[in-house]
Structure formats: structure tokens, C-alpha cells
Amino acid sequence: MRKRSLASRIYLSLIGLSLAGVGGVFAVLMWKSFMRAEDVDHWPLVPCSILESRVGSRRDDPDWPAGMPQEFRFEVRYVYEWQDRQWESTRYRLRGAPWSDTPSAAEELVLKYPEGSVAECHVNPDQPDQAVLRGETKAAGYSLWFPLLFVVGGLGIVAGAWRPRSR
Template identity: 70%
Template sequence: MKKKRSVAARVYLSFVGLALAVLGGVFSWLMWKSFLRAEEVDHWPVVPCSILESEVKSRRDDPDWPPEMPQEFSFHVRYIYEWEGKEWESDHYRLRGASWSSTPAAAEALVEQYPKGSVQDCLVNPEQPRKAVLKGESKAPGYSLWFPLIFVVGGLGITVGAWRR
């Protein structure tokens, strides 16, 4: 003998299921958008650029902290390049910039890879030449898209299951 679910239980399960599906859908959309942006950057033209500045920058979350408190480090770069006969300048390592770290090692490695005065390849956005990067974006969001989609499918499954007899 099956026990019948009340309407309130069905509505509650539908709300939970739809909330999961919507949140999964939002994260799926954001990850897909990030993947498409990375794909787009990969197709930007590659041009030579001259590195004008390459250094490790540091910051503190609160300037009033004592010197022994931790600080963060990041790679800072500035370079010039030519696109369609015009000289441009950029300071983007990636579209999202260089990440901050509690140790300077990662930033120091990038300073060694892109030393001041060197000529490197950079990717230029042909539609907005002011936007150039030294390195493309990660496509990891596209490869991980399956995870938030589990929530979409699961949430819809909960909603449908709440109303099945």
C-alpha cells in the first residue's frame, strides 16, 4: 500500500527541485560563457610585442597591518604592440589578469618568462585592439560543465518525481 503525498509536500519538493535546476542552469550558463570566451581568445591574431615592464607587485589587504602580517604577490606586465599600423599598449597577462598569491614564486616565474626588454607573442582582439593578452584563457569550465548539469537534471527529476503517482 503506497502512501499518498500531500499537495504541500509536492509543492515543497517542486520548489527544491526547481531551485536546484535553476542554480545549476545559472552556473552552467556562466561556465559555458567562460569556455566560449576562452575559445574566442584562442582565435585572436598573434602579434609580436615588446615588454616594457615586468615585475612582482605586492599588496596588503589593510595598509595599517604590521609588517609581519602576510601580504599577497602578483605578476605585473606592460607591453606595446602594433596592430594595423597603429601602436597599442596593454597590461593584461590574461583577460582576467594575473592571480594574487601568498608567495611570490609564481609571479617571479612569470617575470623570468616575460623579462623586461624581451619580445614575446601576444594575442590581440581584432574588434577591440586595445585588448591584448600574453596568454589565453583556460578551457576548464567547458570540460567541467557536466557538474552543474547534474544539478539541472537532478532538480528537474525531483520536480517531476514529486508529481508522479
Template identity: 40%
Template sequence: MNRSDGRAGRLFLCLIGLMLILVGGVFEWLMIRSYQHAKASREWPQVEALVLRSVIDERQINGSPREFRLNVLFGYSYQGEEFTSDRLSPRGTKWTKETEALEQLAEQYASGTTHTAWVNPEQPDAAIMVHDTKAAGYTLWFPALIIIGGGGMIWGAFKK
């Protein structure tokens, strides 16, 4: 093999390694951010919230199967002011085809029931009754492996 083929191969490995580091870094950043948001919401002040409305919405897009989601509105007092929020969780309620689980959720958050809500002190009109999962924090090792693999490819390209 001539010298230019060897350099081209090393350059190719370096580029793939850099791309793996970049992709792994983006996923690592997104997962850290998700974990931090989930952790921060657990430190928000707690208030009692009254469910004002709880209905199951339905949609069907271009002939696809019907989907459903729980539409909740709840009221609460925070620092002497009255607020309402329609966010069950920070990401809202997902659309789903599974009606049984959704009906149980609707029963749990029926109109007139009271629940603990957590209020974002920076945006008092943004409260939630269900926290996001912190699972992203427990899986940070996976994108770290991609970053390490990319670094290993670069290191291996220059190793004799």
C-alpha cells in the same frame, strides 16, 4: 497522511527542484560563457609584443599576509597602429602569496623580452599573452547533473 500534507510535500519538493534547476542553470551559463571566451581568444590575430615593464607589485590589507602580483606592460603593432596592454591574461594577473612561482613568471616576462600576443579585433588595445583555460567546457556535466537532479525531484513529486 491526509491529502493537504501530500500536496504540501509535493509543493516543497517542486520548489527545491526549481531552485536546483535555477542554480544549476546559472552555473551552466557561466561555465559556457567562460569556455566561449577562452575559445574565442585563441582565434584572435597574433602579433609580436615587447615587454616594456615587468615589476612585482605588493600589497597588504589590514594586517593580512602580504600578497604579490606581476604588473606587466607590453607594446605591439596591430593594423599599422601602436598599442600597449597591461593584461597578461583576460582576467589579469592574480594576487598570490607564492613568491617563487611569481618570480619565475617575472623572469619569463622580463622587460625587453618579446612574446606572442593575441589582439582582440573588437578592442585592439586589449591584447593578452596568456590564454584563459578552457577547463570550464570540460566540466559542464557537473551543473547539468544539478539541473537533472532538480528535474528528477519535480518528476518524483508527482510520480505515484
């Protein structure tokens, strides 16, 4: 059996390191997202009064028929007290409410958080101006295995490139 040339070993190592690097970047980003969601779950809950609750819309496509919204989302404004001071927020989640091509999801949230009602919101104790009605999803943490496959696979390619070939 022929021995691998140095050039082929370097080439395979670069491919493996690229795969591992990309997987590593995505794993880190997903871990940060998971930890941010975990942090929000530990923020104190305080009562908040809903001042405004409505379905917002936007139209990004200039070719879309005039006067017809293209996407919808839940928009809210509420006040809450933290450490004897009143604060205001417009965040449903840290990243805001998701946009949708139908208004039904936003309409459900308007019914869940009607104007004049009292709800509970999570307040960031380190930055009291930051509050959310709902915590973030932890799906990134549960899916972390996927980019880690690229890390392990990429490092396996590098190891295989330098392993002596058996006869």
C-alpha cells in the same frame, strides 16, 4: 500506499526547481567562461615588446606587519602593433595575473617575459586595445558536467513529485 498531498508535491517541486535553477545559472556562467577562453585562442597573435615586467605586491589585511607584502602577482606592460597603429596593454590574461601568497609564480613570469624582450600576444580584432600575453583556462568547460548534475537532479525531483506512486 498513500497518495502525496498537493502541498508536498508543490514543496518538492520548489526544491527541485531551486536546485535546477542554481545549477542552470552556474552552468551558464561556466559556459560563458569557456567560450570567452575559446575566443581568446582565436585572436590573432602579434609580436609585442615588453616594456616593464615585475612582481607586484599588496597588503589587504591592516593587521599584517607593516612593510611586509601579503600577496604577489606578475605585472607587465607591453606595446604591439595592430593595423598600422601602436597599442599598449598591461594584461597578462583577460582577468589579470592571479594573486599568490608567495612571489615564486610571479618571479617565474618575470623571467619568462623580461623587460626588453619580444613575446607574442593575442589581440582582440574587434577591440584592438585589448590584448593578452596568455589565453584563459578552459577548465570551466571541462567541469560543466557538475552544475548540470544539479539541473538533472532538480528536474528529477520535480518529475518524481508528480509521478503517480505505484502500489
